[in-house]
Amino acid sequence: MDIKVVYSDDTQGVLKTFQLDKLISMGKIKKFYRSGGWVTIGVDPIRGTGGNYNGPERRKSSTIIFL
Numbered sequence: 001m002d003i004k005v006v007y008s009d010d011t012q013g014v015l016k017t018f019q020l021d022k023l024i025s026m027g028k029i030k031k032f033y034r035s036g037g038w039v040t041i042g043v044d045p046i047r048g049t050g051g052n053y054n055g056p057e058r059r060k061s062s063t064i065i066f067l
Helices: 017-025
Strands: 002-007 012-014 029-034 038-041
Touching: 002 017, 012 017, 017 029
Parallel strands: none
Antiparallel strands: 002 012, 002 029, 029 038
16 A cells, blocks of 8 residues: 655655555654544654553464364
8 A cells, every 4th residue: 555755855755554664763754644634753643652551452362272
């Protein structure tokens, strides 16, 4: 899937989804577009940036033993 982005130098482009996280972590992306509109890095929430959750862990896979 392609994602519209605004780079740190204010130029615009399109990336594949697998490229986005790396370029965000390198500080090369200023904004990207998702279904809800433009997301500004450092201002809007994005996945993987933490947050506090005190409920049960739902992402751990359970141990299944096949015999």
